[in-house]
Amino acid sequence: MPKDTNLPNSGTVMVVGAGIAGMQAALDLADGGFAVHLVMKDPSVGGRMSQLDKTFPTNDCAMCLLGPKMTDSGRHPNITMHSLSTLARLEGEPGAFRATVREEPRYISVKDCTACGDCEQACPVELPDQFNVGMKSRKAAHKYFPQAVPNAYLISKAGTPPCRNTCPAQCNAQGYTALISQGKFAEALEVARRRVPFPGICGRICHHPCETECNRGDIDEPVAIHTLKRAAFDFGRQDAAEAAKAGGKPAHPGRAEVTRQEKVAVVGAGPGGLTAALDLVERGFAVTVYDAQEKPGGMLRYGIPRYRLPVETVDEETNWILARGVRFVGQTRIGEDITIDGLRRRGFGAIVLATGIQKGRALDLPGMDAEGVYLGLEFLRAAAKLGASEEAAGRAELPVLDGKRVLVIGGGNVAIDTARTAARLGAGEVHVACLESRAEMPAHEWEIEEALEEGVILHPSWGPKRVVTREETAGAGRDAAAAITGRREATLTTAERDAAVGGGGTPVASGVEMLVCSRVFDEQRRFSPILAEGTEKLFEADVVLFSVGQAVDQGFAKDLRGVELTRGGYVVADKMTMATAAPDVFACGDITTGPASVVGAIAAGHEAAESIGRYFDKVDLGQGRTLDRPEATPTPKRPHLVARREEEEAADPIARRGHFGEVLAGFTREQAIAEAKRCLNCGDCCECLQCVEKCQKQAVHHDEQPREVDIPVGAVILAPGYELFDAAAAGEYGYGVYPNVVTSMEFERLLSSTGPSKGHVERPSDGKTPQRVAWIQCVGSRDVSCEAEFCSSICCMYSTKEAIIAREHDASIEATIFYLDMRAYGKNFDRYVDSAKDTYGVRYVRSFVSGVREDPRTGNLTLSYADAEGASGPSLVRTEEFDLVVLAVGVRPPKTALDLSRAAGIDLDSYGFAVTDEFEPNQTSRQGVFVAGAFQWPMDIPESVMNGSAAAASAERLLAAGRGRDVKPREYPPERDVSKETPNVGVFICRCGINIASVVNVAEVVDYAAKLPGVGHAEELLYTCSQDALKHIKEVITEKGLNRFVVSSCTIRTHQPLFRETMRECGLNQFYFEMANIRDQCSWVHRSDPVAATNKANDLVKMAVAKVKTHEALELSPMPVVQKALVVGGGPAGLTAALEMAGMGFPVFLVERENRLGGNLWNLRRTATGADVGAFRDDLISRVMSSPQIEVFLGAAVEDYGGHAGHFKTTVNLPGPAKASGASADSRPTRLLEHGVTIVATGAKESVPGEYLYGRDPRILTGLEFEERLEAAIAGGRPAGVGKGGAKNGAAGLPDSVAFIQCVGSRQEGRRYCSRTCCTETLKNALRLKAAKPEAEVFVLYRDIRSYGVLEKYYREAREAGVIFVNYDPVSNKPEVTVEGATVEGAPGRLTVRVRDGATGFDLVLHPDNIILAAAALPAEGARSLGTLLKVPLNEDGFFLETHAKLFPMDFPSNGIYLCGAAHSPKFIAEAIYQARGAASRAATILSKPNLLAGGIVARVDEKKCAACLTCVRVCPFSVPKINERGVAEINPVQCMGCGSCAGECPGQAIQLSHYKDGQLAEKVHGLFAAVSETAATD
């Protein structure tokens, strides 16, 4: 038992979890003067409840109930929110913890976000919406749900997708793909260009490793990423040009501004060099690029054949880069025309070597110098010059190939390019021979395929031995010459033979002698070819092109000046920073790595530029850089449809051989969009940065990182909520396989008007309205095979609710609920189920559904279940068809439970819920850490609210001394009295970025407002709610002497408090303010009619101005609070509530009717868990009696009651004070108590059964009577199985057989409620008896076993112990109890029970020694009269009626009066304890304040007009109006809730609701229709 010790240290509490329980705890604490840190893993408060459509048993709209609490949490000055956050660590001691919170980034600043949604509109990524359980899509930039608090957007990110991760240049493939999927080609091009300055080129010739890694490949085929990049370029530049023409932003950003002194020289204008140059220019450096060739592009221009890459594309892309300000100097060769030192002398502060590898590698073979032998690379370079300005030069360098046989040696891409180029230059036959086998060839497969299509003949696994000349072939005869194709004789004409010796004596090549290559690589994968001697074969050819590798042009090697080279002649450069041995020289691309890819060169160019920037800035080159790539995101777990990859069109293979036109056509726009839609968006957000561009508040920050914050707190409340069972794990129901099998949460979203079908119940397979809908209960509950022995407590009721609401939506729906036990154990639950049956025609079938099968044609589902109805023998299996099946999935501990338990240092039970003590239901295993809500065990909303308040109370008691310590009241300047001034209104019209301004003509509204009479100032603001705008408003108000203030922007729900705050900061009464909603209720809903929308905005402004002129200053005046409490009732609830408030430091008066404290605790011995009730009771009573704060009145009753919240006056009737304090024994019989709050805890009692022969046979007992005897017998006292004075039964004094009859007096006409505890009490006693006497026969005759939650364990244990459960129907076969064969001697006859078992249909006759009746719980005596005195309502069962079943389960409609315990409804001790604590927490929100602020928007009576007609007294739902001593109505401003019902009804209009007075509303109406003069307003 915790001691009521107050830890002095902290006044701050952390609440983890912001569902209904967490919010309740946070609000109670904050209202009670504690600072609260609300830590939630979701982006918004609200929890599960926010997803619900309606709530049971009232059918209230969940969001209506939740919304106000969400808003209150969001704007409470004492609550700090941490969204997307978890508790990482908790160190220290109760009262002085240090909590570490890990906050995940939202990427959109909550502070700056105005929730305008521009980011969402721009976002191209569609993802499943978790809020709608994946039944709807949302954008990556999104608001969690429309009413989310904080009311802000966020971006979801899952990491780096494999495409981007794999790309050497980190090109954002998902980004441009997502944009293309939306048809945004120009934007896609921008994204592609960010990391790849040559998107058009890379879109054509990149070897696209991204596609190999694409996760889509696991599903069907990878996304055609590189073809999409080409589409981005091809269409993007068209679109950008058109947009520019239409006045949009220019297609090219223009020259970058030179902002730096330093100059950089780049040697080599290939992809690497140009990338570095562009990056450096963008960083503000002046960059000159030198290249040996005439034009920039390097290999792109002079290596890659035109049919793969048109020269126009190269021109366009290189020009784009040069136009950014890169200076290009051509025909300048390093080592010849310039040197490294020379560049240094010219003032270049840094030099990038990016020369590439320009020379083809020659082999050291005999005959290499023969005429007709060329190097492939040089051949390609010459060919590339054709068709452009360098045509002549190209022609001069190229051999004439017309009709000749060409042999290309090599198996790489250059070889294939060479072969295909040769074919296009008119070669007759083109052969390619290479060392590698076909599979080993290094050339890209698609290149080889295209070459083969074009007729190139491939000879893999051949290596060259020597070049053969014509002389030799002529001399050696023709035999060996036929090797190439084997199809034709090699015939040499005389002329040819002559030619073979050639002019000038140079031998002319006639072919290559080749050897079979048996292996290319050794075991270590090193290049080590073996050519088989003796396999010589002549490959005849007129022209031989060697494409066997590239070599460094060592030109610059003459002048290294500090740069080191490898033995192969490559420049030694750091792989990460590209730094060489010379500090000012950097190198990138092929010159450092050997021949590599274009995209690799681009990547290196970026890195070199980065390094140079750091070099100049004198920043460490390596800092924060790494070569390691993070793990790429896996395939997202989402349902995907198989979709074929789009194929681009390729030119006809025969025709394309004739020219250098492009082979591949790329995608059409439509194809590109379709292909882009195949992207899985593995990274969630694609980082296209469209949101950054669109957000005018600059609130988007994609580089945000997770952060950890340490927060000192005194106590922690854990309310992480619960998870739903994964229905796919219950395979027999076909969830995830049959589309029309949905979970209850999915059905909930189907019902919701914000759900995927806007509240129309549609089945997923075909969108049809289902007619026959079945609910299957206990899916993942009460099922050990699903790791849930427990009952989920809520499903019976939520299914009932869903069935009712479905029927309300569509009366033709036939709803059937298959259940095992209908667990309607809560307040008004049974009535709710009855109404489902009787009013809504919901069919309940008590049966276990063994399986679901789908008819694939109709999508309908057939259920198999056991049916006992009407059967007199063993049950039959029946089948029935339904259109839709809803699985009532059970509750699971939160997924975060394990991490949270570790972080908070608390224990979990075997189910994974927090371990608590039965009598300390909110206390975890660690002191100072409390639990609230479903993390304790499965519970519904009202229980969670009670529980949340209870946890708050526990924390408040722990930190009683810290109350108020960590919260600072805001201070405002004194208010200026403007009541005598003429109204001078300032009107501020908000543009809300473009949210209002794109529809409403804001300037016109401003003009209009300025003309309105009384307006002294009107202006427009971009975002009225931004900090700078508020500052400006304050200045204007002061400067212009404004005394009224109108903001025309969004909704009062979210923003009025902010602007009222601004008023107070200006020293004006906050009520001199009015708002016009021209966004949510105008621009957003009238987008297609800007003129009408502007007119409407004018009207709304005019109305606001008209009303604000009539506003009056409303004062909130302090009313002193008597910081003492009255508790009525001294049972477990009353005692707990008293102790709780005393522990918080508040004096308590405890009034008990009986002459002893303890109430029902005297009647119970043990709880179901075996806890000793007596010990608990004695401890509780002794703590109460010894508390100096609690004054106890025994045998006392409330006699008179008056006053209001903060100051009640109660007269108690005393037989004599039990604990002397002030009143002496002589001063009886009454005492006047003054207190600020009242808690009603009058409890309940067991009823006296009026049936089953109770009272007529001593062997027939109530549950409590039996428990008393049973425990006494076990303890060795008198026998248990006796009636009142009856004979002993059995050996150990225990009966041999007993029959329990459940629901005696409950759930029947006149008392249609469940007594909640009796099932478990019966299980407890049955188990107790069985344990003491295993051979005893125990029968339980029941209607539904309502062992909800973790109590289910005892039901299982009872069955296992051999207790026999017999289900009876109260209507058709209620048990019959008789006494048979009574003998004349007076010996008792046999007790006989006759009943038909509902499960089997068998009639049973039992002869037990005892019959135990589970008698109903009744409200306490005197409850009704107390209700009348306190003017608080009771329900028809006689239990007290709370304000609202869900929202305020401990509050009465009258402020300051609370209820708890069984006075609310029957309940267990633990439940009474937490409700009592909850009531104490609610009470503390008043007790903790020295004053209550009264006034503001309340009803006021004009006594002169009042005729005391009592209308207001009758009308007020809160019983506030009274007729005072002057004979007129009086409305206490402390109690008035401000609804205005009385004002609306008062026949004499004597009552007015402040701020909404008749005259004020009339002015607003008049304002709407009043004509406005065209001249500017004058005062």
Next chain:
Amino acid sequence: MTTQKPETAKAAEVAVGGGAANAAGATGLANVAGAPEFMPKIVAFCCYYCAYSAADLAGSLRLQYPPTIRVIEVPCSGKVDPVILLRAFEEGADGVYVAGCMEGDCHFLKGNFRAKKRVQAVKKILDQIGLGGRRLEMFNLSAAMGTRFAEIATDMTRRIEELGPSPIRPEALAARKAAAGAKEQGEVKTR
């Protein structure tokens, strides 16, 4: 489980659904037709907790409805009294409605029932004075019913379009006055 029920239910659903879908279209068509356009002005007294919130939600969901509604927020529909309803008509409103929480869901317990009664009473008065009770209506909706808010706005606009401009609109009165004045100059007196 009868078979007749589904049909009626479906018919109702179609009518409701169609209303929302055609909302923008209806006004659009009126504009295109070039007919003398009647853009009704309808005053809607909306309770803060449900109807006003639902109107905001309609905005968040970007539902489109005719720009004819002018919302006046009240703490509870129970505040709206007959005088202000009549006043709105007197000032020239073509239609008026009160929108409160769902029955049984009132944040202030029973205010919406009060409002309902008063609306019924004022409807009778409107019938008696010849303005017609159909120009006034009471609706119930929850804060989560953004769609319903748009439907109500559309339906009410349609209804008022059918009924035509209020005969006591200031311009209507002025026109009548002018007409009467032309006949018998000086005899007509207005307030």
